[in-house]
Each structure stands twice: as structure tokens, then as C-alpha cells.
Amino acid sequence: MNVFPNAAEYLRHHRPERPILALRPHAVARAAQWFVANFPGRVLYATKANDMRPVLDMLAGAGVRSFDVASLAEIERVRAIDGAELFFMNPIKSRGAIARAYRDFGVRCFAFDSHDELGKVLAETDDADDLTLFLRIACPNTHSLIPLEGKYGASVEEAPALLLRARQHATRLGITFHVGSQAVVPAAFGEALTQVGQLIVSSGVLVDAIDIGGGFPARYPHSDPPGLDLYMEEIVRAADALAVKHNCELLCEPGRALVAESESVIVRVDARRGNALYVNDGAFGSLFDAAFSGFRFPARCVTPGREDLGGGETAYVLYGPTCDSADYLPGPFILPDAIGEGDYLEIGQVGAYGRVLGNRFNGFGDFEEITLTDEPMLSMFADTELQALDDPRSVSL
Known part of the structure; x- marks a missing residue:
């Protein structure tokens, strides 16, 4: 599994068609x-x-x-x-x-x-x-x-x-x-x-x-x-x-x-209609809890060169890639006003239940996978010092 310091650095070298599960x-x-x-x-x-x-x-x-x-x-x-x-x-x-x-x-x-x-x-x-x-x-x-x-x-x-x-x-x-x-x-x-x-x-x-x-x-x-x-x-x-x-x-x-903090998903915006963004993962993928359990997830733009878009912010809703109208993520996802087609978003905190609840409905559900070394977008353990692990196999990805 290839290792990158953050999602934007990965995207400087790749323009993936599929969503990416990023492990920390x-x-x-x-x-x-x-x-x-x-x-x-x-x-x-x-x-x-x-x-x-x-x-x-x-x-x-x-x-x-x-x-x-x-x-x-x-x-x-x-x-x-x-x-x-x-x-x-x-x-x-x-x-x-x-x-x-x-x-x-x-x-x-x-x-x-x-x-x-x-x-x-x-x-x-x-x-x-x-x-x-x-x-x-x-x-x-x-x-x-x-x-x-x-x-x-x-x-x-x-x-x-x-x-x-x-x-x-x-x-x-x-x-x-x-x-x-x-x-x-x-x-x-x-x-x-x-x-x-x-x-x-x-x-x-x-x-x-x-x-x-x-x-x-x-x-x-x-x-x-x-x-x-x-x-x-x-x-x-x-x-x-x-x-x-x-x-x-x-x-x-x-x-x-x-x-929960161990994985995020990187998705691409395929269309924007008002405050609705159509992305390439959703309710039948790693974002089940956002659709069916009322969970909100942190999100940010990680398109290289557009990570710090100026201007205001918009409360977006997301639609996943399938044809089912239940593939709807009400959020809101707070992102810059200027988000548009072709942008990549990182959605955090999907390490719990995101991967295991995904399926292949409508032919979607395939992910690329990478490892990131930066901090999770939200953390319960941010001030906890990581001790050296005794078992070297535990870090073999």
C-alpha cells in the first residue's frame, strides 16, 4: 500500500476514477x-x-x-x-x-x-x-x-x-x-x-x-x-x-x-447542482452512516492547489453515484463556496463501519487504497503519544 504524507500529495500525482480509502x-x-x-x-x-x-x-x-x-x-x-x-x-x-x-x-x-x-x-x-x-x-x-x-x-x-x-x-x-x-x-x-x-x-x-x-x-x-x-x-x-x-x-x-479515526475516503465531485454535490461514493459505499444513521462527517477540499479556497463556506448535501434516490447524504458538509466538478474531497472518520458496510450496488463499490501519515481530521487521542510497537509485523502493510 503506497504511503503519502496527506491526501493532496497523493492527488498531485494521481487523478483516480474510483474513490480512495486512506488508512492512517x-x-x-x-x-x-x-x-x-x-x-x-x-x-x-x-x-x-x-x-x-x-x-x-x-x-x-x-x-x-x-x-x-x-x-x-x-x-x-x-x-x-x-x-x-x-x-x-x-x-x-x-x-x-x-x-x-x-x-x-x-x-x-x-x-x-x-x-x-x-x-x-x-x-x-x-x-x-x-x-x-x-x-x-x-x-x-x-x-x-x-x-x-x-x-x-x-x-x-x-x-x-x-x-x-x-x-x-x-x-x-x-x-x-x-x-x-x-x-x-x-x-x-x-x-x-x-x-x-x-x-x-x-x-x-x-x-x-x-x-x-x-x-x-x-x-x-x-x-x-x-x-x-x-x-x-x-x-x-x-x-x-x-x-x-x-x-x-x-x-x-x-x-x-x-x-473511526483510522480511515478517510477521498471522493471526486462529478457534478454540482446548487448546494448538492454528486460524488463517486455514497450510501452504498463507505458513507452508509451518513445516509441511514444521521451521522455527519468532517470534509475538506484536497484538490492540489485548491486546498485553501478563499471566500465563504456552503452547507452542502451529497448524492452518491448509484441510481437509488436513497443514495443521499444530508450532512450538512461544510465546504468552500467554490467547490465544483472535478474537485476532490476528503471525508474523515469512516474507519468504523465504512469499509464493512459497502457493497457493489449498481456496479460501484470498488476502492483504491493508500496509506496517509498525517493526523485524522478529528481525534479523541490527539494529545496521546504513540509508543514504539514491540511487534514489527504490526506495521507491515
């Missing part, structure tokens, strides 16, 4: 090192956010050696990382996936949220005596931009019987929850941990681990959450207040917070 490996390593150093427990990476092999390698090289996987495809991809420990945390899995995960890939950690799902895990592993089982409980998503409640999670009423049954089979027993994606209030984690503590006490079943899930935020133009240090302070406070904190491991599953 140092942003991945910096975020991972921060979480490993500051989270009071084990850090799992939520593989669904970005399963690109260089990203996985950078995370592993920076100290993240455990991975939350949701499918056999993710298991196969992550298993290639030397020493990776896999946690199959999708609460609903096929019997075949459970059996293959256990027998072919050495997975020993499974989530469940019902008696039926627990029964499947036990049956397909032949009541193995080396299982770590995590009960997923329902958690209100009152402080997140993308709520995840409703699909998964045992209720408070159902949980005690499930914990008791799992305790009889598990070598290690845990509880897990998810406060929702892009949680913008640190108290979300404290409230959920308090709920878990009350559940453990009322059920009378001791657990060996509590997995607080993901939801840690990244920075976007529409969402500027408090520093992640405040999230860690809240988690430590709530965990210390648990009556069952002794010998209980704490885990987390960041995805967005680890990789």
Missing part, C-alpha cells in the same frame, strides 16, 4: 495503546467495525489480543492473528457455527441470552467442561446515538434462572451488556454496571467476569463527546462500588472508538 495506521495504534493503558481490565476489539487485515495487525501489535467476533467469517479472519483469543459474542448463533467455532477454531467463550441459546451451546460442544459463558442482559440505551436495545438481552426477570443454569456448566461465568453505539454520556456505563451489581446480588450467583460491551464514542461534527478519560473514571467508580468486585474480571468491546 498510527491512528489505530494510538487508540489501541490508550485503551490498553487506561481500561481497568481486558480490551476486546469489536471486529465488525473494521476487519481489514492491516487494522487487525495494528491492534494486535499495540496490545489488543482479544477479539469480539460475530460470525464464522470473522472467526476465520481473526484466527490468522497469532495468539488471538476469540469471544463469540453474538447472542444468536447457528448450531453449525457453534460447533465449528468450538471444534475447528478453538473458541471457548460464548454469549447467550435465553435458555434455548444456552442449550444450543451446550449441545453443540457436548457439554464441554472448558466453556466461558456470558449472559447478555437487556440494557436501556438512553445515552447513545444508535440504540441497540430490543433485539438481544435477557430481562431482569429472566436472568437469575439463566445465570444459575449456566453456572452449573461454565468453567467461567460472565454477564455482558451493550449501552448502544456512540454513547455520549459516561454515566451510561455506570448506570448499567449498577444494574448488573443489583442483578448479581438478587440472583445469588457469583460471576467471574463482567463485559461492559462497546459504545465508546468517536468525534464527529454532530457529536463531540467528553474525553474518554471521563468514561474510564465512571467505569472505575461503578466497578469499585460492586459488592462482587473481587476476583471478577472486567472486559470491554470497543469498535468505533478504536478505528
